Amino acid sequence: MSEEKRAPGMSRRRFLESAAWMSGAIATGVGSWVIRPNWANAAQRPIKVGIATDLTGAIGYAGNANANVAKMVVKDVNAAGGVLGRPLELFIEDTASNESLAVANVRKLIQRDKVDVVLGGITSSMRNAIKDVIVTRGKTLYIYPQLYEGKECTPFIFCTGPTPAQQCDEFIPWLIKNGGKRFALPSANYVWPHVLNEYARKVIEKNGGEVIFEEYYPLDQVEYSATVNKIMTNNVDVVFNTVIPPGVGPFFKQLYEAGFSKRGGRLSCVYYDENTLNINAPYEMEGLASCLDYFRAVDPLDPFSAKLQAEYDKEYPGKILFAAGSAATGMYRGLKLWEAAVKEAGKVDRDSVAAALDHAKIAEGPGGPAEMVPGKRHCKMKMYTAVAKNGNYEIVAKSEGLVDPKEC
Amino acid sequence: MESVLTAVFEILSFGAIIVLVVLGLGVIASMMGIFNFAHGEFVLLGAYTTYLVSQRGLPVWAGMLAAPIVVAAIGFLLERSVIRRFYAAPIVAMLGTYALGLAIRETVRGLIGGLYISIPEPIVGSFVIGGVQLSKWRLAIIIITALVMVGSYLLLTRTAFGLRVRAALENPSLARACGISTNTIYAVTFAFGAALAGLAGALVVPVFSLFADLGIRFLIQGFLAVMLGGVGTFEGPVAGAGVIGTLSAALPWAVAPVLADVLVFVIAIVLVKLRPGGLINGRRV
């Protein structure tokens, strides 16, 4: 049994457990979470993988899913013999949904632990804060696993999450057909909604739709009466929402109370996955549409996804779900693509791996296979449109094949 | 016309929540002269208690009944052990309560795992009046707040206990000379302020969901409301809360939300500068 520290399953019991464990940990004084491979010939220098993700804070629900996936994948890879005959050693740092803490902690990964690759960052603001430390000052490879607004074309940064093109090109026409032509774009005020809305607006107008209003709110705003009123009085058909927690829960609730879905309005939100479905009561989100690279409802359609989901559920039962809006699928994809690249390059240094990663492919992944687009550092993947019914998702549409990210 | 009705309703319901929070803060500030930086965390504790109770399978409203009692007890204990050492130095009180609030907030964050948890409302649905949908629960909040305010006012002005409280407020040494135990009064007042905050938290958690930073946003608005309204009276903090609540809820209808946020504070601080005693001049802070 490898000397594995238990994931912070973040239930009350776990929390109390860890508080008790604290007293025992006084002797160890180990720095960032290090999961050392337990190998007969661990004399072989391990390859160091750094994960920088939000284990605590507002984005904690996603960050923990990330960390769990990383641990699971590394364990499987090591069990299968490692990469290039060397085991993988995992270093996990908490970015705590707090950019300045994140920078300090990521520095540890780069300068103290000297990892060979960093995967992580969830929100775009986190990515922007830590990418400098990793790529420019740290000269290390960085893989960003979360859906985002695109336009990240910095060399040595590879993105394995959906881009606006992947999330909007087929989704918005579906919304127009199954919702209506009048769109509202209520948004959180930071870079992802701004840039995503730019793209979404183009697609909406190209398909004959109309944007009635586009507004930006502070991230912690919880009062949306003015917005809801605008939506109702302007007969908006589709709400293309990019408000994020903590505002999204109250917003959806207030929207429901005003009777939006009762009169046939369609709610849509491209980062909504199984984790975020827990934010509101099921009836408040009935009919919500989302477009991601994976949903649990995809399992019957793709046997590998089912296997992966089952393995995750067994290892990490509880509230932290393996879901695509929480960067978990991107993390899996990123790790596997990186593994393939290292195997092809035969070396671990940044330039060789980057060159191989540029055209890496995996045949199996959550939702289907994935391919890096050469020269673009973004990933083709299958996309699914799903609608929330009674607290679960139902797939209503899927892409023909792998969708092009259309970035850089 | 519909918009106006909706706007008024929203202002009232949001204002009611602020009033509950500020009442507790104002009572503590008037009585003991300290600004309790942990007050937001009492709101959080009230919300958390409601969540815990509902986790055990009991109905949500049972949690809402329990919340003020639990938070009052916690407030009482804290006052006895920690807070009373701060009465001599109000500035140190601000910092000590801040540290306390930090500890409480992070504890709750650890316990709920940094997640956002939704709590269903005890009364679901809305009334439809003239094409306007009024949420039943928010209406309930307004009514409950009004009742609590009236009840507190009556308690303070019509009961013997209230008389003692007012005596300790006006002249502590004389009150002590008359045999009133100011220590007990302080403890009970603090507990009462905490209870009000806990109730606010419990009432508001179905609307805002439960998360560790729930209390912080009420704190700053609370302070401004107390300063604005004036310390030393019952009506002062309420008036202040009314102004702040109205501004916060009404401004986003008129200007961009971003600007509205900042304007509330700028307006408040200018008002306080112009009228340092507060709107209702009880005693200068």
Next chain:
Amino acid sequence: MSLPVAESSGTRASPARRGLAVIPLLEIGLFVVFAVLPFILEDYLTVFVTRVLILSLLAISFDLVWGYAGIMSFGQALFFGTAGYSVALLARDLNITSVFIVIPAAILIGLLLALLLGSFLLLGRRTPTVIFVALGTLTGSYAADRLARGWYYLGGQNGIPSIPPMTAGSYEFAEGPVFYYLALATVVLVYLLCRFLTRSQFGLALAGMREQEARLAFLGYRVQHLKAIVFSLAGAIAGLAGGLYAFHEGFVWPNMLGVVLSTQIVLYALFGGVGTLIGAVIGVIVIEIVSFWLADNYQEIWPIILGVLLLLVILFRPTGLIGLLVSQRERVGRFGRPNLARAKSREGSRHGAS
């Protein structure tokens, strides 16, 4: 009144010197330690200490206003963050990264903003209460935070990332030992400046203001003007810290402006002990190191431990760490020329002995 304390805590020294002058020892000791640290520490720890040094500038600025002028400012982060954002904008939009421009700019911005806010809060017909000023600065900090969070030009929630390194000609100040020594030199300079100021005649007036404001006003000093001057100076220092921080970290974000940082600085300074500039520096150093160590080892619960620790210190040692090391007499300080001080203490010893 304070001499008996010195007698009991100090050694039985000659009448001319009561107890040991601890403060200069601390100052020199810390300086020596910091001068040699980069040679001992690994690179990433050097970067960490650089950040601590810059934050200690911020703490000094707070100590100046609270420890010497009696202004409880919950808004030092306002000047810190505004200067940080301003230099970030200079770098991003106008490509100005020369240290000879951005640092003076940062100082100037901090100074001007503090002058504005200070005048509004402190001056006027009626003397403002301490609480009003405290809440006024708190509001300023909070409002700036909300504004930065909402304004997309400033990057909104994200802030402004990827700030290019500070330059001096063609040389780039990357993080590491070079920036470390730059920061150290800045801290030493600012510290000496403040020390000089607080030991001068001006400092004497400030000490009087701190001890008994009303009396000083009756003596004819314009107390509020003094406060505004100190407030502006502290704002300038905070601005300087903000400029350095922006280039060192490489990004600025709304939390640099906000209430959390402001309150943190207050706590750091109080933890270390106010009224002696070195106390604030010690406070920052200790808390940052403890936080760093805690975050490393008790990832999930370190903020709780920090909160409890701070609470305990505030409860049981309101004078801060420095109170453990330095006598009350030394905290009040000596002013003016040395022989004046000796004459005072000789006179005092006569009183004490009787």
